[in-house]
Amino acid sequence: xxxKKQRRLAFAIAILVAGFAAGALVLYALRDNVLYFYSPSDxxxxxxxxxxxxxxxxxxxxxxxxxxxGADVSFAVTDxxxxxxxxxxxxLPALFHEGRGxxxxxxxxxxxxxxxxxxxxxxxxxxxxPEVVDALKRSGRWKESE
Amino acid sequence: xxxxxxxxxxxxALALSLMLAxxxxxxxxxPAALARRVASASALGMLVFVALAxxxxxxxxxxxxxxxxxxxxxxxxxxPLIYKITGVWGNHEGSMLLWVLVLSIYxxxxxxxxxxxxxxxxxxxxVQGLLAAAFLLFILLTSNPFTRLDPMPFEGAGLNPLLQxxxxxxxxxxxxxxxxxxxxxxxxxxxxxITRTRDWVAAARPFMLAAWIxxxxxxxxxxxxxxxxLGWGGFWFWDPxxxxxxxxxxxxxxxxxxxxxxxxxxAFRAWTLLLAIAGFSLSLIGTFLVRSGVLSSVHSFxxxxxxxxxxxxxxxGAIGSAxxxxxxxxxxxxxxxxxxxxxxxxxxxxNNVFLAAATAxxxxxxxxxxxxDAMTGTKISVGPPYFAITFAPIAMALLLLVPFGPRLGWxxxxxxxxxxxxxxxxxxxxxxxxxxxxxxxPRTLAGAAAFAMAGWLLAASIxxxxxxxxxxxxxxxxxLAHAGLAVTLIGIAGTTLxxxxxxxxxxxxxxxxxxxxxxxLDGVVGDSGPNYQAARANxxxxxxxxxxxxxxxxxxxxxxxxxxxxxxxxRTTIINDLYVALGDHRDAAHWIVRAYVNPLAPFIWLGALxxxxxxxxxxxxxxxxxxxxxxxxxxxxx
Numbered sequence: 216x217x218x219k220k221q222r223r224l225a226f227a228i229a230i231l232v233a234g235f236a237a238g239a240l241v242l243y244a245l246r247d248n249v250l251y252f253y254s255p256s257d258x259x260x261x262x263x264x265x266x267x268x269x270x271x272x273x274x275x276x277x278x279x280x281x282x283x284x285g286a287d288v289s290f291a292v293t294d295x296x297x298x299x300x301x302x303x304x305x306x307l308p309a310l311f312h313e314g315r316g317x318x319x320x321x322x323x324x325x326x327x328x329x330x331x332x333x334x335x336x337x338x339x340x341x342x343x344x345p346e347v348v349d350a351l352k353r354s355g356r357w358k359e360s361e
Numbered sequence: 362x363x364x365x366x367x368x369x370x371x372x373x374a375l376a377l378s379l380m381l382a383x384x385x386x387x388x389x390x391x392p393a394a395l396a397r398r399v400a401s402a403s404a405l406g407m408l409v410f411v412a413l414a415x416x417x418x419x420x421x422x423x424x425x426x427x428x429x430x431x432x433x434x435x436x437x438x439x440x441p442l443i444y445k446i447t448g449v450w451g452n453h454e455g456s457m458l459l460w461v462l463v464l465s466i467y468x469x470x471x472x473x474x475x476x477x478x479x480x481x482x483x484x485x486x487x488v489q490g491l492l493a494a495a496f497l498l499f500i501l502l503t504s505n506p507f508t509r510l511d512p513m514p515f516e517g518a519g520l521n522p523l524l525q526x527x528x529x530x531x532x533x534x535x536x537x538x539x540x541x542x543x544x545x546x547x548x549x550x551x552x553x554x555i556t557r558t559r560d561w562v563a564a565a566r567p568f569m570l571a572a573w574i575x576x577x578x579x580x581x582x583x584x585x586x587x588x589x590x591l592g593w594g595g596f597w598f599w600d601p602x603x604x605x606x607x608x609x610x611x612x613x614x615x616x617x618x619x620x621x622x623x624x625x626x627x628a629f630r631a632w633t634l635l636l637a638i639a640g641f642s643l644s645l646i647g648t649f650l651v652r653s654g655v656l657s658s659v660h661s662f663x664x665x666x667x668x669x670x671x672x673x674x675x676x677x678g679a680i681g682s683a684x685x686x687x688x689x690x691x692x693x694x695x696x697x698x699x700x701x702x703x704x705x706x707x708x709x710x711x712n713n714v715f716l717a718a719a720t721a722x723x724x725x726x727x728x729x730x731x732x733x734d735a736m737t738g739t740k741i742s743v744g745p746p747y748f749a750i751t752f753a754p755i756a757m758a759l760l761l762l763v764p765f766g767p768r769l770g771w772x773x774x775x776x777x778x779x780x781x782x783x784x785x786x787x788x789x790x791x792x793x794x795x796x797x798x799x800x801x802x803p804r805t806l807a808g809a810a811a812f813a814m815a816g817w818l819l820a821a822s823i824x825x826x827x828x829x830x831x832x833x834x835x836x837x838x839x840x841l842a843h844a845g846l847a848v849t850l851i852g853i854a855g856t857t858l859x860x861x862x863x864x865x866x867x868x869x870x871x872x873x874x875x876x877x878x879x880x881x882l883d884g885v886v887g888d889s890g891p892n893y894q895a896a897r898a899n900x901x902x903x904x905x906x907x908x909x910x911x912x913x914x915x916x917x918x919x920x921x922x923x924x925x926x927x928x929x930x931x932r933t934t935i936i937n938d939l940y941v942a943l944g945d946h947r948d949a950a951h952w953i954v955r956a957y958v959n960p961l962a963p964f965i966w967l968g969a970l971x972x973x974x975x976x977x978x979x980x981x982x983x984x985x986x987x988x989x990x991x992x993x994x995x996x997x998x999x
Contacts, residue, residue: 285865
């Protein structure tokens with residue numbers, strides 16, 4: 216009986232300690248490593264601080280894609296109400312086109328240009344990232360037929 | 362015709378699954394021998410009709426029967442035959458049908474493997490029948506693959522070209538074998554609770570092992586596919602969909618270890634039951650995450666809220682009733698033998714604590730963004746840094762303990778003797794870390810730690826294999842599985858810590874440099890495949906001024922789907938991968954070329970293979986043992 220209780224206690228203590236340790240790690244990690252998603256309107260409305268990483272999503276603005284030297288490229292992300300210029304150095308995904316959905320990861324610089332470290336496009340012709348759909352719905356640019 | 366035939370087969374399978382549920386559960390009572398026979402027959406009948414329905418869909422896809430909506434939306438006449446077949450599960454409806462097919466196969470295996478307690482087996486069949494009925498109903502109500510399309514189009518919309526790849530073609534069946542395999546241990550756990558059977562683990566263990574092996578291989582295959590097909594050079598992105606498959610694997614690993622103790626000494630009896638329930642619950646949650654369209658990924662075929670709601674209801678139903686059953690019956694479970702603080706049981710306990718904690722961190726990182734969005738509308742994403750901080754330390758602590766388990770005896774053990782046999786492993790760890798610090802650039806402490814850990818694990822496995830006079834299959838299995846962990850760790854550390862990367866715009870004749878190699882673009886030519894056009898680069902690889910190889914990365918355009926894919930070229934020496942992807946072209950002559958040198962990358966998947974081999978060794982010895990000596994299986998406790 217005693218051994219049984221002891222073992223139960225050991226088990227409970229082990230679970231508690233592990234739980235607290237994992238909980239502390241999770242809280243610590245969530246404090247600094249969460250990326251917010253903003254639509255271009257959000258970016259304008261919320262005055263996101265320069266240098267803070269976040270994800271931006273919307274449509275690639277028509278005739279906004281400009282290729283610079285090397286692998287530099289610039290384009291603009293729009294949700295119909297607001298537009299944010301984006302700079303990127305790298306390979307654009309195969310499904311990146313004007314007028315199509317896009318999500319970019321990066322931060323604003325002091326001049327309000329979004330410097331992207333990663334650009335994601337939707338996975339196929341029929342599919343839109345849910346965040347982009349949501350952003351477009353909020354700005355009233357979403358048609359169910361799309 | 363094919364459509365009606367498939368539809369009929371599905372309806373009959375549903376009827377049989379209901380019959381299986383009813384007869385199986387009533388067969389859990391002692392005298393109901395007839396019910397048990399009916400249950401066995403319905404299980405086999407269900408397999409036959411699900412297989413017929415699946416074949417009907419495969420046939421429709423092969424002959425391009427576009428009068429069936431599913432085929433018209435996901436296939437085309439231009440598609441090669443192999444992808445017409447594998448494309449059957451490359452969409453939501455077909456993949457759910459595959460899910461039920463795998464479930465039916467496991468159910469039939471329970472019938473044939475029946476050796477243990479008849480009543481418990483019958484109850485397990487009944488639970489499988491309930492699950493099959495729920496999923497068949499889901500298919501018929503919300504995701505019918507045989508829905509008609511009128512008028513019939515001349516050409517189908519084609520399959521997402523990303524999925525037209527042999528690695529990804531076999532990934533779903535293997536991963537499903539893992540996901541659904543956990544349903545068998547779930548069913549046995551529930552059956553043990555229903556029939557108050559004490560020794561249920563022996564009957565369920567082959568299914569746990571099979572599920573774990575399949576999950577290991579399925580996850581490795583998915584990661585390998587992401588590595589060579591997506592063109593980003595990475596192997597794991599902590600994408601929610603990847604996490605959805607990792608969580609059941611972590612719990613299945615915990616289950617295998619805790620079941621070991623339960624079977625041997627009766628320790629952790631309630632906990633093992635709980636893990637069996639949790640493992641399958643996470644499979645269901647994974648299915649929900651992946652199929653409901655709440656996540657954006659290559660796996661989210663279509664978002665339809667009714668489907669998500671149905672699966673959510675199914676999850677709550679299954680998990681809720683299993684937990685209720687557990688709460689009702691588990692307190693009456695008799696405790697196993699006591700064990701000392703230094704014993705194999707303690708190491709297995711710690712293994713489970715760490716694995717459960719690791720699962721919890723992944724679970725929070727995966728579901729917290731979804732919960733936050735649902736409650737406040739704030740959209741966030743949790744990326745790799747979160748998992749690096751939470752998952753990695755827990756995993757490292759667990760790995761540090763791994764070598765102790767196999768060399769401590771049950772109930773009471775001598776830790777000094779265990780430490781003595783581990784001295785060479787500690788030496789190996791020290792040598793590995795010093796070698797890393799001395800010979801690699803950039804010099805990283807993380808690298809030294811990872812290699813110390815890998816050396817520690819590998820040496821301990823080798824000591825296990827060499828040092829004992831008598832080998833049991835269990836020793837070999839655990840040594841292999843633990844060595845596989847070390848091999849994977851080496852690959853992960855090498856690739857993430859010492860990768861070199863280059864991105865250049867090249868015209869023919871120009872050269873770029875990455876990690877000691879020079880890459881000269883000789884030209885880009887047009888090419889065409891059965892259902893795509895391609896731009897194919899010819900790149901000469903030079904080392905010390907001499908051409909050592911040619912590589913041909915491609916960009917493919919699929920007209921039927923209106924989509925492009927990247928075909929990377931990978932040249933591997935096992936020690937490192939030279940990885941080249943062709944990007945956009947800037948004008949007629951200039952192309953973006955992205956290249957990586959990923960040191961030790963192949964070890965990631967090699968390690969998974971070794972782990973699976975360990976699982977196979979355990980499974981093989983288990984199956985052989987039950988065949989030669991059925992009386993070794995514990996008698997039911999009435």
